Amino acid sequence: MSRRPSPRGRDRIVAVGAGRMGRGIAQVFAYAGFPVAIVDLKPRPPAEARRLLDDARAEIAANLEFLASLGVLSKAQARAIVGRIEFAPAERAAALIGAADVIFEGVPEVLAAKQDALVRMSALARPEAIIASTTSTILVDTLAGFVADPTRFLNAHWLNPAYLIPLVEVSPGAATRPEVVERMMALLEQVGKVPVRCKASPGYIVPRIQAVAMNEAVRMLEEGVATAEDIDRAVQVGFGLRYATMGLLEFLDWGGVDILYYAGNYLKDALKDARYAPPALVPKLMALGRKGMREGHGVYDFRGIDVARFQRDKLAKFIGLLSATDLLPPPAGVAETKPKRRAKPKPAPRKNGKSRKRTTGKSKPSQRRRSAR
Secondary structure (H helix, E strand, C coil): CCCCCCHHHCCCEEEECCCHHHHHHHHHHHHCCCCEEEECCCCCCHHHHHHHHHHHHHHHHHHHHHHHHCCCCCHHHHHHHHHCEEEECHHHHHHHHHHCCEEEECCCCCHHHHHHHHHHHHHHCCCCCEEEECCCCCCHHHHHCCCCCHHHEEEEEECCCCCCCCEEEEEECCCCCHHHHHHHHHHHHHCCCEEEECCCCCCCCHHHHHHHHHHHHHHHHHHCCCCHHHHHHHHHHHHHHHHHHCCHHHHHHHHCHHHHHHHHHHHHHHCCCHHHCCCCHHHHHHHCCCCEHHHCECCEECCCCCHHHHHHHHHHHHHHHHHHCCCCCCCCCCCCCCCCCCCCCCCEECCCCCEECCCCCCCCCCCCCEECC
C-alpha cells in the first residue's frame, strides 16, 4: 500500500467525533508524538461547535494534568501533547480527513449515525487511507457496506478510558486486506497499545466475557449470595488480580482442564442451570489426554519449554502485583529487619587506573508456548 510520507515520518491521525472515544484516541496518539485532529463531523452553530471542542480540549488537558500530578510526565510535556491536537469543526473536515493516513470513527452507537459518518469519511479520504470504526456493538461487515472500498476498513475497539487501557480489539471484515490489518496492528503497538485480533463476532472478546461476569455478579446479588461490597471485593482481590498476570485459558491449563469439567458439571447440577456445563471442547481435550500443564499439553502446548521456569516467572509477576497493590503482607516479626538490597560490586580497577565494567551474559529470550487450534 503506497502512502505519502507524513511530517517526521509519522502517520497523520484523525479522530472523527469529539466525544469520549475521540478524545481518548487523540490523547493516545498525541502522547506518542503523532499529529492528530479531532473532527466534529456534525454541522453545528459556531458557538455550539466551539463549546464542544473547548470541552474536548479541557478534558484532555485535565487527564494530562492528572498524569502529571502522579509524576508520569511533566507539565511542559502535557502542554506539548495538547499542542499536537487540532480541534476542528465540520468546516475543516474535508481538508483534515483528506490529508489523513488513518481515520478512526467514534460517533454515537447508532447505526444511522455510523452510516452517515462512514459514507462521508470514505468520500473525503484518500484511497490509501485506513478507516476504522471504534464501535463496541456493530459487526464490521455491517459497517463495511457504508465504506467506499471496504478492503481498507476494519473495526478497532478501544476500551474506556482509551488513554489508559492498553487493549485494542482489532476485527477485520471479510473484505479487509491483510496488509491493512498488519498496518493497524503495528500502528497501535507503536503508540504503546496491545492489539489482539478477533473475528467478526458480537461482543469481541472482553465485552463478551465482561457481560457474562457482570450478569453473574448481579444474579448473585439478586439471590442474596453476598452483598454488593463483598462481591466487588472478591472480584478485585481474587478474580481481577489473578487474571492480570495470567489469561483465562492459561489458568485453565495451569489448574487442569479436568478441573473445569468437574466444577462446571457440579455447578450445572447444583444450581440446576445448563449454562454452567463445560463446552464441548473440554471433554474433547480430556479424551485426547490434553489436560493441561501437567501433561505438557492442554489449550496451549507446553512441550519443549521449561514448565517450572514458566510457572516461576508467572508467580513472580503475580507477587510483584500483590506487592504493588499493598496486598502482600510481611511475615511476622520482620517489621524492624527488612531485608537489605545487595550492594552492587565495584568495578575491578584496570592497570592504568581506570575502572573496568563487569559484563554479564545475554539474558535468554522469554519462552513462548503455542496455543492449540
